[in-house]
Amino acid sequence: MPRELGDVLHFFLGDAEGPDPEGAPFRNVAPPRPAALPVIALPLSERDVVRAAFAWNLAVEVARLGASATLVAPDGGDPSPAWPEPGPGPVGADVRRAAAGDLAELYRGAMDVAVSRAADAPEGGLVLVCVPPVWLRRPEGGAALTRWSLLFTSSDGRDLLETYGLAKTLLRLRPDARVGVTVHGARGLADAESAFRRIAEVAGRRLDASLTSYGLLVDDLHVYRAIVARRPVGLAHPQSRAARALRDVARLLLEDAREMARV
Amino acid sequence: MSEIEATAAPPRPDLLLRLRARLDDLKPPLRVLAESLRGAESPIDFVAADPSGQVVLVLVGGDGECLELLARGLAQKSWAEPRLRDWLQLAPNLGIRADQPCRVLLLCPEFRPETLAAARSLPPGSLALARYRCVRAGAQVHALVETVDNGGADASEGSGRRGESGRESPPALAERRPSQGAPAPPFRTGLTEDDLDLSPAEKAEFE
Numbered sequence: 001m002p003r004e005l006g007d008v009l010h011f012f013l014g015d016a017e018g019p020d021p022e023g024a025p026f027r028n029v030a031p032p033r034p035a036a037l038p039v040i041a042l043p044l045s046e047r048d049v050v051r052a053a054f055a056w057n058l059a060v061e062v063a064r065l066g067a068s069a070t071l072v073a074p075d076g077g078d079p080s081p082a083w084p085e086p087g088p089g090p091v092g093a094d095v096r097r098a099a100a101g102d103l104a105e106l107y108r109g110a111m112d113v114a115v116s117r118a119a120d121a122p123e124g125g126l127v128l129v130c131v132p133p134v135w136l137r138r139p140e141g142g143a144a145l146t147r148w149s150l151l152f153t154s155s156d157g158r159d160l161l162e163t164y165g166l167a168k169t170l171l172r173l174r175p176d177a178r179v180g181v182t183v184h185g186a187r188g189l190a191d192a193e194s195a196f197r198r199i200a201e202v203a204g205r206r207l208d209a210s211l212t213s214y215g216l217l218v219d220d221l222h223v224y225r226a227i228v229a230r231r232p233v234g235l236a237h238p239q240s241r242a243a244r245a246l247r248d249v250a251r252l253l254l255e256d257a258r259e260m261a262r263v
Numbered sequence: 264m265s266e267i268e269a270t271a272a273p274p275r276p277d278l279l280l281r282l283r284a285r286l287d288d289l290k291p292p293l294r295v296l297a298e299s300l301r302g303a304e305s306p307i308d309f310v311a312a313d314p315s316g317q318v319v320l321v322l323v324g325g326d327g328e329c330l331e332l333l334a335r336g337l338a339q340k341s342w343a344e345p346r347l348r349d350w351l352q353l354a355p356n357l358g359i360r361a362d363q364p365c366r367v368l369l370l371c372p373e374f375r376p377e378t379l380a381a382a383r384s385l386p387p388g389s390l391a392l393a394r395y396r397c398v399r400a401g402a403q404v405h406a407l408v409e410t411v412d413n414g415g416a417d418a419s420e421g422s423g424r425r426g427e428s429g430r431e432s433p434p435a436l437a438e439r440r441p442s443q444g445a446p447a448p449p450f451r452t453g454l455t456e457d458d459l460d461l462s463p464a465e466k467a468e469f470e
Contacts (some may be wrong), residue, residue, distance in 0.1 A: 052449075081345050082346070133453060134454065157470060161466060161468075164469065165456070
């Protein structure tokens with residue numbers, strides 16, 4: 001069932017109303033161990049510093065929730081100096097560079113990671129794969145990678161148009177794709193909700209597709225300072241709204257990952 | 264009227280404060296963007312921009328530190344240049360040119376002949392030298408800055424556009440909307456509207 005932002009809004013309300021993001025542990029259920037961890041594709045440019053940082057920080061937050069988390073990106077290219085170094089990172093979040101020149105090779109590299117990490121993931125986990133958007137235009141043999149994807153968007157009309165276009169491209173590759181959207185940089189909850197509803201409504205009408213909301217992320221000074229310092233926001237500023245929002249989005253992703261692993 | 268007399272440099276935090284105030288008086292004037300930015304193993308005292316948007320890394324040294332400061336300046340330049348595009352993404356209103364190399368400005372009380380020779384061997388526009396003096400006027404300490412070698416950064420031409428006032432506003436940000444008839448700029452991902460096969464009706468949905 002498609003998730004509306006309203007369904008998850010309580011995660012993003014203030015302290016008085018929302019659950020304590022630091023207190024309660026992730027749900028205390030031991031999932032069956034899958035043969036491979038779920039893989040989620042994140043179409044984003046390696047030079048998009050902010051969104052690449054969100055991807056990395058989400059991996060760290062998934063790891064902080066006790067699950068396995070690996071961020072995979074294709075090798076080579078011209079990554080930002082802010083990109084994390086390959087290897088085990090904070091709280092066990094792993095960064096891997098995959099030797100890949102197209103979507104198919106990236107898919108194979110991601111699946112290698114998904115299988116190898118599943119063996120050591122009693123609490124489940126997730127493999128986040130940064131996909132060069134231009135590779136979506138030549139997906140031969142790699143459409144399987146886009147079964148589940150996450151798009152970042154701001155509430156700006158141009159960004160929403162791009163996100164809609166990416167959703168359209170992903171659904172053309174796989175009509176059964178689950179396309180998720182996380183809104184960042186919104187002025188407030190209402191702004192984020194309005195942005196998601198706008199794009200979801202257009203996608204529903206024009207593409208006959210339901211987009212899944214994965215909440216919202218906060219663009220604030222803590223995020224930028226953490227990016228420049230190459231430290232995860234959740235560790236550098238754990239009590240900040242940015243860190244709490246990341247944690248909540250990570251929870252949503254992990255819930256769906258566990259659900260997928262059970263299917 | 265108080266006498267003005269030369270005086271020793273104040274403690275470093277005070278010195279930096281006083282020098283910061285003088286950067287605006289240089290030719291070309293500098294606009295400070297950040298202070299004490301952790302760069303390549305040591306802080307960059309000031310990250311600034313000139314009227315054309317070129318990033319200028321300002322390092323302040325004491326007596327006898329000019330040659331070491333030159334080496335640090337080049338290291339910081341090498342560190343900062345790959346990061347300019349990132350900074351511009353993080354702060355689009357910064358008004359800097361990510362397509363231009365950084366310039367380094369060294370501020371020292373004196374420059375040895377060896378340092379001057381090394382500076383002149385570098386490509387024009389990459390390094391500038393300025394001497395500072397501290398003077399006391401009554402109870403107040405002031406820093407005076409004198410350009411020794413502006414490294415080819417011509418104040419009258421600059422490396423960008425010049426306005427009538429001689430003070431440039433930061434270069435215009437890239438337009439999000441193209442002028443009439445021009446193709447729309449690429450999206451944040453680098454893809455274009457054509458790449459995403461967006462119809463006019465779809466585009467209109469988000470206007």
